[in-house]
Amino acid sequence: MADAVVLLDRFPALAGVDLDVARGEIVLLRGPNGAGKTTLLRTCAGLARVVQGTVEVLGVDLVAAPRSVRRRVGMLSHQDGLYGDLTVEDNVRFWARAAGADLADATAALARCDLDGRLATVPAARLSAGQKRRTALAALLARRPELWLLDEPHAGLDRAGRDLVDRLVRDAAAAGATVVFASHELDRAEGLATRAVTIAGGQIREDSGAPAGPIGVERAG
Amino acid sequence: MLADARLVAGKDLRIEWRSRVGIGQMVPFAVLVLVLFAFALDPDRGILTRATAGLYWVATLFAGLLAVQRAFALEAAPGVREAMRLSGLDPAGWFLGKAAAIAVQLLLLEAVLGVGVIVLYAADLQGPLLLLATCMAATVGIAAAGTLYGVLAAGLAVRDTLVPLLLLPVLAPVLLGATRASEAALGNGVGDGWSWCGLLAVFAVLYTMLGMTFFGTLLEET
Amino acid sequence: MTTTPTETTPPAPPASSTSSPLTRVLGTLAGVGVVLVAWLGLVASPRDIVQKDSVRLIYVHVPAVTWMYVAVFLCAFASFMWLRKRTDGWDVLAASAAELAALLTGLGLITGMVWGRPTWGVYWVWDARLTSTAILFVLLLGYQALRRYPADPQSRSRMAAVLGLLLVPNAAIVHFSVDWWRGLHQDATVSKIDVSIEGLMLFTLAASFVVMGIVCAWLLVHRFRVGWLERRAERHHLDAALADRQADADPSAGVAVGGPSS
Numbered sequence: 124m125a126d127a128v129v130l131l132d133r134f135p136a137l138a139g140v141d142l143d144v145a146r147g148e149i150v151l152l153r154g155p156n157g158a159g160k161t162t163l164l165r166t167c168a169g170l171a172r173v174v175q176g177t178v179e180v181l182g183v184d185l186v187a188a189p190r191s192v193r194r195r196v197g198m199l200s201h202q203d204g205l206y207g208d209l210t211v212e213d214n215v216r217f218w219a220r221a222a223g224a225d226l227a228d229a230t231a232a233l234a235r236c237d238l239d240g241r242l243a244t245v246p247a248a249r250l251s252a253g254q255k256r257r258t259a260l261a262a263l264l265a266r267r268p269e270l271w272l273l274d275e276p277h278a279g280l281d282r283a284g285r286d287l288v289d290r291l292v293r294d295a296a297a298a299g300a301t302v303v304f305a306s307h308e309l310d311r312a313e314g315l316a317t318r319a320v321t322i323a324g325g326q327i328r329e330d331s332g333a334p335a336g337p338i339g340v341e342r343a344g
Numbered sequence: 345m346l347a348d349a350r351l352v353a354g355k356d357l358r359i360e361w362r363s364r365v366g367i368g369q370m371v372p373f374a375v376l377v378l379v380l381f382a383f384a385l386d387p388d389r390g391i392l393t394r395a396t397a398g399l400y401w402v403a404t405l406f407a408g409l410l411a412v413q414r415a416f417a418l419e420a421a422p423g424v425r426e427a428m429r430l431s432g433l434d435p436a437g438w439f440l441g442k443a444a445a446i447a448v449q450l451l452l453l454e455a456v457l458g459v460g461v462i463v464l465y466a467a468d469l470q471g472p473l474l475l476l477a478t479c480m481a482a483t484v485g486i487a488a489a490g491t492l493y494g495v496l497a498a499g500l501a502v503r504d505t506l507v508p509l510l511l512l513p514v515l516a517p518v519l520l521g522a523t524r525a526s527e528a529a530l531g532n533g534v535g536d537g538w539s540w541c542g543l544l545a546v547f548a549v550l551y552t553m554l555g556m557t558f559f560g561t562l563l564e565e566t
Numbered sequence: 567m568t569t570t571p572t573e574t575t576p577p578a579p580p581a582s583s584t585s586s587p588l589t590r591v592l593g594t595l596a597g598v599g600v601v602l603v604a605w606l607g608l609v610a611s612p613r614d615i616v617q618k619d620s621v622r623l624i625y626v627h628v629p630a631v632t633w634m635y636v637a638v639f640l641c642a643f644a645s646f647m648w649l650r651k652r653t654d655g656w657d658v659l660a661a662s663a664a665e666l667a668a669l670l671t672g673l674g675l676i677t678g679m680v681w682g683r684p685t686w687g688v689y690w691v692w693d694a695r696l697t698s699t700a701i702l703f704v705l706l707l708g709y710q711a712l713r714r715y716p717a718d719p720q721s722r723s724r725m726a727a728v729l730g731l732l733l734v735p736n737a738a739i740v741h742f743s744v745d746w747w748r749g750l751h752q753d754a755t756v757s758k759i760d761v762s763i764e765g766l767m768l769f770t771l772a773a774s775f776v777v778m779g780i781v782c783a784w785l786l787v788h789r790f791r792v793g794w795l796e797r798r799a800e801r802h803h804l805d806a807a808l809a810d811r812q813a814d815a816d817p818s819a820g821v822a823v824g825g826p827s828s
Contacts, residue, residue: 168430172720190560194432202423208359217355221348221431246362262427496725497712509711510729513704514736517743524747543743550735558728561649 142320142330144303149296151316152305158322160305161201164272167303168198181269194222197268199276203255204262207248211238211258214247219265232265236287252279257287264291271295273304277311289315345437352433352441356415357448365414366449374407374453375460382464397526400461401519405486407453408515409508411446412490416498425498428563435560439491443555447487454479471529474537478529481544482522488551489514495562518547592784599777606770625770627677629778630670631699637667637782638702638733641709645730648723657723658793660730661713662786668706670782675699694748698741705736719800 142163144150152160165171166178169185169192178185183192205214212233219229233239236257242250247258256279263271271292277285292302292315306312313319321329360366381399385391392399419425428438490511497506521540528537607625641663648656678696679689690696713726 170426170429190432193430196430198430200423200426202426204423204427205421206355206359206418206424207421208363208418209355213355213358217351218427218431220351221428221433223432259423496728506708506711506715509704510708513701513708513740514732516701517739520743520747543746547739550739554732554735561724562728564724 144301144318146301147296147299148301149292149315149317150301150303151312151319152303152322153307153309153312153319154322154328158324160322161274163322164198164274164303164305165200167270168196168272169193170198194266195269196272197222197263197266197270198272198274199256199259199263200274203247203259205247205255205258208246210244210246211250211254211261212243214258215262215265218262222266222268224266228267229261229265232261235264235291236261237283253281253284256280257284260288260291269300271300271302271304273302275306276304277306277308285311345434346440348434348437349440349444352438353444353448354441356418356442356445359418360445360449366411366452370407370410370414370449371453371456373410374403374457377403377406378457378460378464396461397530398519398523400457400526401482401522403457404450404454404482405512405515405519407457408446408450408486408490409511411449411453411487412494412507412511413504415442415446415491416494419498435563436556438563439495439555439559440552443484443487443491443552446490447483450483450487451479454483470531471537474541475526475529478522478525478537478541478544481541481548482518485518485544485548485551486515488548488555489518492551492555492558492562495559518544521547589784589787592780592787596777596781596784599773599780603770603774603777606766606773623677623681625774626778627674627681628771629775630674630677631695632775633778633782634667634670634674634699634702637663637670638706638737641667641730642734645727645733648727649731654797655794657727658790658797660727662789662793664706664709664713664730664733665789666782666786668703668710669785671699671703671706675703692748694741694745697748698737698744701740701744702737705733705740709733 152163154160162171166173166185167180169180169190173185180192181195185192204218206217209217212229215233215238216226216229219225219232230239233243238254238257238261242254247255250258256276260276273288273292276288276292280288289311292304296302296317304312304316319329319331378399381395381403382392385395419428493511493514494507497510521543525537525540525544528540603625607622641660644656644660644663648660675696678699682691682696683689709726709729712729713722715722
């Protein structure tokens with residue numbers, strides 16, 4: 124994205140951001156609260172309104188056609204996005220099928236996230252916060268997105284959960300997906316990421332490394 | 345698109361089945377409205393019998409409002425709306441799915457109410473086919489318009505008071521048509537019931553088209 | 567908040583009123599026209615044999631209702647154009663037209679009711695015209711309610727645009743179905759002004775159509791300008807907020823006001 128200005132309710136959450144990310148990278152976004160990390164992630168998902176500048180994700184110009192890229196992008200946000208009355212299984216299956224994946228993917232995702240046992244038939248409203256997060260993660264996994272956007276993925280999870288996140292991220296990147304995540308847990312996060320970007324005040328302050336060169340699909344400004 | 349519609353409708357109905365809000369709340373509410381009308385209008389059988397069709401449809405309309413509110417309250421769970429937008433579902437499919445789920449619930453309600461009306465108001469059925477067609481057409485119209493206006497107000501906190509204000513004037517012609525057609529079916533109205541049924545069908549088709557067209561626009565960034 | 571926007575970005579000098587040569591001409595014409603029509607309507611034109619003085623209300627009622635439909639169409643058209651072009655101008659036009667329409671609808675209803683009292687003996691009858699106008703009034707009120715709600719302005723414009731566009735099919739359906747309904751009861755003719763209009767009365771009616779049109783145009787232009795200025799004020803706010811945001815994390819750097827505010 125280049126010189127992107129993104130409004131959040133008339134407040135400029137991103138005020139001129141330039142960022143290039145190549146496929147297969149695992150990028151950490153760090154910065155103080157209110158810096159604009161969540162907004163940046165949402166912008167990449169096509170969920171935020173860009174009033175200035177350009178944003179291109181997976182080769183698609185988001186300002187012109189925000190909807191076309193959504194099936195290929197998966198986002199884990201602060202809120203779980205689960206239907207309380209549906210069971211874990213139903214939720215993951217629904218979200219998977221909504222993105223065009225099939226039931227087999229959903230079942231596999233449930234298994235990988237350790238949700239295929241007793242928990243599978245529990246209505247989502249009765250889960251603990253950590254279990255809900257894992258369910259949302261499974262829903263994301265089942266979609267097999269090319270771009271993963273994770274907003275503080277480790278938050279609210281126990282040790283096993285955090286290890287699960289790390290495993291999933293590494294596997295995804297190895298398989299060719301790109302991962303961008305925001306985190307406050309810098310020790311674990313820095314071990315996971317291949318690149319770190321610091322944001323403050325809606326702008327990028329530091330970037331530990333631009334990609335070596337255009338590799339396949341990239342986000343260009 | 346149709347696959348998406350089926351998916352969304354299935355999801356809504358499954359949720360409904362699990363939570364039983366429709367059966368537990370909407371139906372008793374509508375029956376209660378019918379009973380209250382009997383209290384309000386002296387059950388001197390004359391008035392109630394003549395007003396049966398009208399009261400039936402008013403009760404259905406109010407229940408329809410509840411159904412629409414409920415359908416969008418589902419999506420108000422934290423993060424669900426965003427997840428829906430992110431999911432890549434075709435908006436027209438989404439619209440059809442939601443409207444279909446509402447329509448199914450309403451049809452079930454109407455069946456129950458129909459029984460209620462026959463029992464409580466001693467109604468006398470003479471044109472069952474016309475009545476059936478009327479119910480179908482009116483229900484689709486209510487569901488389609490309800491889904492469209494429901495999403496229009498959905499992101500707002502004042503949704504609960506705004507949706508009735510927006511939806512009821514729009515549905516006034518449906519009330520008109522359904523009542524006249526039902527009256528003809530029950531044998532105590534004037535005018536051509538099938539023509540009114542036709543009007544309902546036009547309304548239903550129109551709003552389905554409008555909904556499919558505008559649903560996507562309304563979802564963006566709300 | 568630090569500096570006010572007008573100090574850092576000097577646009578055209580802020581408008582102190584929304585008048586202009588155009589509105590002055592319109593306003594004068596309107597003023598003169600209203601006086602003329604009032605004289606014609608109240609004094610010069612004859613009373614009707616049956617309805618006596620209350621027939622004079624039609625000089626207000628009929629034009630009001632006609633221009634109301636025009637305003638509704640204008641709102642729908644502007645809403646449609648906004649959905650195509652997404653520029654502020656169309657949005658402000660739609661909002662202004664809707665307000666004007668609501669005003670005219672109210673006027674039409676009131677004059678209709680006041681006319682009805684001496685004519686029919688009651689303030690309200692469920693005839694086709696009044697009924698469908700009443701529903702249209704509620705539709706317009708709904709639109710106003712939606713506009714007033716302080717949501718994110720972009721979303722609000724979008725929702726209002728769809729609602730505005732839907733006004734026309736809704737009004738049409740309501741009108742048609744109510745007409746049909748009341749036609750069965752043969753009440754429809756009651757609201758038709760059955761007087762044989764000719765001569766001075768016809769002239770007065772025509773004159774008042776024209777004058778009311780001018781008044782509406784004048785109101786619309788002013789209202790549009792007010793709305794437009796409100797939008798400009800919001801843009802300045804954005805620029806200032808942008809500057810503040812950038813200064814947020816970098817207090818030592820100079821405050822550079824963000825790019826073009828188009």
